[in-house]
Amino acid sequence: MKAIMVMFDSLNRHLLPPYGGDWTHAPNFARLAERAVSFDNCYAGSMPCMPARREIHTGRYNFLHRSWGPLEPFDDSMPELLKHSGVYTHLVSDHPHYWEDGGATYHGRYNTWEFFRGQEGDPWKGQVADPPMPDDLKQMRFPVYRQDWVNRQHMATEDRHPQTLTFDAGLEFVRLNHGEDRWFVQIETFDPHEPFFSHQRFKDLYPHDYEGPHFDWPDYKRVVETPEQVGHARMEYAALLSMCDHSLGRVLDTMDELGLWDDTMLIVCTDHGLLLGEKGWWGKSVQPWYNELVHLPLFAWDPRAGIAGERRESLVQTIDLAPTLLDFFGVEPPGDMQGAPLPVGTDEPVREAGLFGMHGGHVNVTDGRHVYMRAPVSADNAPLLEHTLMPTHMRGRFSPAELADLELAEPFGFTKGVRTLRMPGRTLFNPHRHGTLLFDLTTDPEQRTPIVDDAAELRMAGLLVELMRANEAPPSQYERLGLPYEGEVTEAHLLVAAQRAQAEQAAEPLPDPDDYPSGRFSLRSPVAALLADPVAFEVLRRHVPGVADSELLQMVGATPLIGLAAMAGGLLPPPRLRLIAEELATL
Secondary structure, eight states: OOEEEEEEEEEOGGGGGGTTSSSSSSSSHHHHHHEEEEESSSEEEEEEEHHHHHHHHHSSTTTTTTTHHHOTTTTTOOHHHHHHTEEEEEEEOOOOOSSSSGGGGGGGGGGGEEOOSSTTTTSSSSSSOOOOOOBBOOOOOOOHHHHHHHHHTTOEEEEHHSHHHHHHHHHHHHHHTSSSSSSEEEEOOOOSSSSOOOOOHHHTSOOOOOOOOOSSSSSSSSSSSOOHHHHHHHHHHHHHHHHHHHHHHHHHHHHHHHHHGGEEEEEEESSSOOOOSSGBEEEEESOOOOOOEEOOEEEOOOTTTOOOOOEEEEEEGGGGGGHHHHHTOOOOTTTTTOOOOOOSSOOOOOOOOOEEEESSSSSEESSEEEEEEEEOOOTTOOOOOOEEEEEEESSBBBOHHHHHOOOOOOOOOGGTTOOEOOOOOOOOGGGGGGGEEEETTTTTTOOOOOOOOHHHHHHHHHHHHHHHHHHOHHHHHHHHHTTTSSSOOOGGOOOOTTHHHHHHHHSSSOOOOOOOSSSSOOOTHHHHHHHSSSSHHHHHHHHHHTTGGGGTTTOTTTBBBHHHHHHHSSHHHHOHHHHHHHHHHHH
């Protein structure tokens, strides 16, 4: 028995033909749906990238205990369990986060691994002089932005693109070993994650008129671009999606050619989606985790069941991937795994509800009909604590200042008797301003209108607490969310109605700057220019305290004020922007 897992990053379910996408060119995803079982009710768990991959290894939620980070010393890793049971495991990937401080423990769990360089500002090619860079709508120009343009010079043709090289190597492994038994290969590409860099033949699938600035890497923020610019970015994503579809087709062709369908499991999955202007947002992590981000595509072929072309309604999640692969190879899952093998053979429920979220953000639960997004009970989003033995962020270690107040926490059941370090956590964006939200997907599948329904909220909050307890969520999380650590959830714990006003304000779209007054300064003025003028500075200081010494603003000084409002996640609501615009217009 053999297994292949093809994993994409930021793959949008609603743009794929098997899930109703009717304008993208993705024939191989349609072909896959005919050869496998398609899951209609698959949800993410811990997000974003590395928390999701920790779930793939461990089969358990992790976002309630810590933020982005490596596998912990006490974690059970599915590829490592397979390796120790005589299954050869191989990872092929161009996902750069595996090789940073916050992901450096994952690849070593496999027997062997290969990595291909160049995605999203991967610190790959060294070049002292600035590379040629076009006029671009991107405003958050961190160092990875410059590095990405250095890297692009070295992948000018499709055969040099890291996605192509990743699938080349993955299929080389399959061809070399197709006659052997008991192996698992994970072919994982960073695409179609931003930047949406693909080659011309895929762009030609989406002809459209566009003469504006370069735009294939939206910032994570509210949409302030023109409809033409938004449409262009969506076309750039679609072109990269079609490149992913082509790579998937190569895997399906190889399985056909080598006759692998008889004894090889195939799983095709993703970690999360990406907002491409839907609901007025770009990206992820800075807004609530809407279904465009967490309702995922998932396909599975299990030769033991031999079922193709069917669909499954059972609620499944990322935590189910590890138990599925262990079960396929006859390896007993450890007791710490919370997932269950995917119900490929029969559509039998594996859970009543599932958790999902990001450390420090909303804690969310769905039963497939309702989605309940629980915000912090207070505006300080506290207490928020990290529990880890691997104190690293995405691209760096915890600073000495972050570790200054650490203490040893008592062991959790899943830490195998080991204490963790406990210290204050942090998050860039505060979910409190979005409020607690409840959606009924039966009447509102696009999550346009949150509802107030005390009975439904009470039931969903009860499911949320039940799953938090099963996950051994630390006491701080219950306090942060205003939920009982022990005892029943009651009407006194409900928040949807109490936080309705702030939720409505946060959902209010940003204004068109042309509809606001303007003069020498306006909402289109760069923040740096406003800060350089003493009188404009005073206007900003009164309405946006701390604006001059914000670490973030040092990186976005060229950003217009309306762009800052788009990034600020509700800190500059439309009424306040109007006041600022009116005062600036008089200068």
